[in-house]
Amino acid sequence: MTTIFGVPSAVLYGQLLLGLINGAFYAMLSLGLAVIFGMMNIVNFAHGAQYMMGAMGAWLLMNYLGIGYWWALILAPLIVGAISIVIEVLLLRRLYKLDHLYGMLLTFGLALMVQGAFSNWFGSSGQPYSIPQALMGGRNLGFMFLPNYRAWVIAASVVICLGTWYVIERTKLGAYLRAATENPMLVQAFGIRVPRMITLTYGAGVGLAALAGVLAAPVYQVSPLMGADLLIVVFAVVVIGGMGSIMGAIVTGFLVGVIEGLTKAFYPEASTTVVFAVMAVVLLIRPAGLFGSKLEAAQGQPQSSLSATAPSTLTQTLIFLALACCLAAAPLVVYPGFMMKAMIFALFACAFNLVAGYGRLVSFGHSMFLGSAGYVCGHAAKIWGLPPEFAILAGTATAAMLGFVTGWLAIRRSGIYFAMVTLAFAQMVYFVALQARFTGGEDGLQAVPRGMLFGLIDLSLPANLYGFVLVIFLGGFFLIMRLVGSPFGRVLKAISDHDARAQSLGFETARYKLVAFVLSAALAGLAGSTKAIVSQLASLTDVHWSMSGEVLLMTFLGGVGTLYGPLVGAFIVVAMQNYLAAFGQWVTVIHGLIFVLCVLAFRRGIVGELIEFWHRLHRTPPAKPAVLHNVAVAPQE
Amino acid sequence: MQQTPSKLLRGIAAALCLGSFAVAGQAAAQVSDDVVKIGVLTDMSGQYSDLNGPGSLLAAQMAAADFGGKVLGKPIEIIGADHQQKADIGIGIARRWIENEKVDAISDVTNSAIALAVQQLTRETNRVALFSSPGTTDLTGKQCSPTGFQWVYDNYSNAVGPMKALIDKGNDTFFIITADFAFGHSLEKIASEAIKANGGKVLGSVRHPFGANDLSAFLLPAQASKAKVIVLATAGKDMTTAIKQANEFGIIAGGQAVSAPVVFITDVHALGLSTAQGISFIEGFYWDQNDETRAFAKRFFEVRKAMPTAPQAGVYSSIRHYLKAIQAAGTDEAKAVAAKMRELPVDDFFAKGGKVREDGRMVHDMLLVQVKKPSESKQPWDYYNVVATVPGEQAFQSLAQSECPLVKK
């Protein structure tokens, strides 16, 4: 048996071929995403859920109506496409004039709702779907045995992708689409109903995802979460290929599949990370992607000015003291375990808000700071035997360093690209955590000792532990409060409003943004380290991208850009998790519903809306809402 | 006047005795928080929800009801929760149960990693843990606890026998595909050791992410290694996916045997007899074994519409035994109850002549079963031919081999 670099050639070719099959799915899904982003400037976070709905649809058709695979290939995409058209008309349409972020959040919320609902109805372990009779069996290619169905998948996806490319690049309809992507208003002025075209395009893009789902059902089995982790990879593919490039999405999809296959042959542990490493590199060298052209669209736009005048220092201090008293007294009425968890997440959310709210850099990767700090702190306390204060310091320092490295690379971009870079880094951290010995992988780092604080205070006593967490939280919060009100904070706001203008005033904006990012990372790390000590566990959940989604939810719900918003949001979300735990996956559905409602109706978040209400009552001039708008085209004449 | 002092003395002595009996009686019949609360921590919605999940909760409720709903005059309460296979959620629930909700014992725990954490927690807080499904042998080995018990099977009982049987038939080269978490690692280690101990060779191994939908990339090196046996050190959906895809990729047709040490009746149900026929493995319980098992199964089926699995039956048996031990000990204090659990024999439909050892291992006879051909099966769930009974002492690791610090050597 010949070997190539130590790997038997049979295995190598086999993995490449399997990689090509995976690539087929990446290509179809990223094609749908690219079409939707190109036309509507919406990052369709529901794409994974819609892929799953296609697969589920096929399974439901088979199990309840006896309708087989071949019909499902046509029916499932039609049904899912129709549902998505309804969503576009009712919900998405309202968001086109706003910042991309809202489209992302809404579709993210919808995805949570759909995935949660399906998990409840069908359980999360999935349903079997058999390969259609006509495609069973396979043939021996010499270096591996290729099942017929998998060969069909490659062939079908190539045909579908090329067909879609042809329609877009070579037909009149495609010309309308491309023109409307560039200048929708002008195309309307020519007599084309652009809104209807957008709706149908969304339906088509989603239909493509659902079709991929039907193709996937016999291979990957049908489960409610099958699209969730796949989606992150597909985003990476779209970013590598270039947002808005159709051919780029197709080619990159297959390419990434092959690269992953190659990695699996030589160094399997890295196969899940490699796509994110590639994405990070591409983003830094060729930000528009290998084939892309829509850099400006995805960068952040200059924003309308930010929110409320800050209350006076006296008011702030009073509120803060009142808060401290409430929190100190809380364990008398509320289960202290809950309070501690809520405070830790509140600190995490406040740290996130520092860059996302005040700095307008919405990061999708903050879980990497929470989680990595937790692992390092836990390891320091358990294996190195450090007392808690040094263990927490170690964790916080780790997060700060990670924040420096990732921040330095990430802040060169803004808007969606910034979010994607942070997501890429977070995914890399996740997969390192999954593989590394010291983290314990799926089992987690367990039995982290609580230890003796300063050698004097025994943290295994509940009262001591609570006081400890309280002090950390109040300290972190106070730091953020003073920072935001300081000259540094004001410069940060100015930069987030309009980077170029701030630069023209002489500020080195990159440096300010980096400092803010590192501080945010460090404080998130502080929260993560404390979490490891309190729960005596550091696990993969803390580094998973859904944790980044949670902190986004908390901040958004409470009020992005407000001081107390993240705190309120964190308490509500943690309370929901605790007290609705009996409802299992319905909590996910509720989270999703909150996202959707916030985007549609409560963009300022709870605290933000309260502040607005207060202003209206007192008839002081209302603050410009902390809402992100595209700057209207400057009036011509 | 000589009698008065003795009468007085006798009176005082009697009073003292009565008093002390009263006090002793109070102390003896003492149940913490006036309730015996058992929490069933399991996977309600994921990979193992059919194997355990709501069925485990039902088994627990049946055990409490059959015991009369009360012990030592206090009510028995059964609660359940879904740990979603996540360590932090599972530990969070267990901790809240113990710290805030007066739970006295935790049952089931369908995940080896979570089980190890629960073992630690119950050891520290002096509560009882009745593990019915996790496979890791560390629970009765390095991480054993005076109040922690492994009831149904473990990776040793699942793996060692089958490995030896395979080698005896001349299959001496192996490739292992492992689920990448505590359960899988433990199973892989035991299987490898058993293989080597019996003169076989492990040609290679690969770890797959827990819950992966597509195992083709891991079957590929297994196929290329040309090992005579591919061992699936994994369970539940991952295992059934692997078997299906092994068929899809022509591995079985190509002559390699696929051995799955950890198979349950729900897996056979999911695979279907035509795919699963002929596979043999060790099981802890089969509903169709005798009249007693059938009676239990019938009651269970009426509610769940599925036959009970070994872990679910184990939940019933372990809780029943726990309640008996509380009765005998006169208290629900963990160490006292644990002592009684080790003292009393386990004798119910699940295990005849079963015994709880110092290391927490409940030793009972296991069954070597083979999946029936479709033609042999008369009704749904009629899936096994019981080939042999493996006596407890042979099936499980001996005390001498145990690494448990509680075992006196």
Added chain:
Amino acid sequence: MSESLAVGNLQAWYGGSKVLHGMDFSVRTGEVVTLLGRNGAGKTTTLKSIMGLLDKRSGSIALDGDELIAAAPYDIARKGIAFCPEERGIFASLSVRENLLLPPKVAAGGMTVAQILTLFPNLKERLDSQGTKLSGGEQQMLALGRILHTGARILLLDEPTEGLAPVIIRQIGRTITELKSLGFTILLVEQNVGFAAGLADRHYIVELGRVVEEIPGAEFEGRSGALKSYLGL
């Protein structure tokens, strides 16, 4: 001649700021009418309002009696009004041919491709080039050509001569004269007063979102003084 387009008290807003404060003017069938004025006076906004491209409008825009004030751009286009924007709006992701054929036919009697290429011979060799690879003048011709293809009879032209060389400007002038002779109705926005002088039947002067003067074509020379003050020449 009947009134084709009648605009009455047209007001318009970009977001929160009001740009048109009540435009009143009309264009008769077959006429060439110009809107003249300084930068920021509201000329382009007026054209965009007629096409329905602005957020908020009020007042009246009547086409042969049909009220268009609340109509959507695509409906307005289908009534036979075509718009040639100031920045030309040539699509980069389309070839010249695709650009030319993009706007759908809104009425019968539009120019054929052959006729358009006769009018603008430069485009003939460039049909398969990418749209934006053309020179400014060629792009302007393309922009004009494609709306001629649609069959629209009322053309709104926004500063067609901006940034172009004198020889091209003269060519465009000749084109507009030819279109007039073919019976098109043209509403022209221009800053190039000399260009407008020769072409139009009537001129309106727009200042601060209102029409402040109407000058018949014949009187143009004579009123140059007034023009100077309004336009700051």
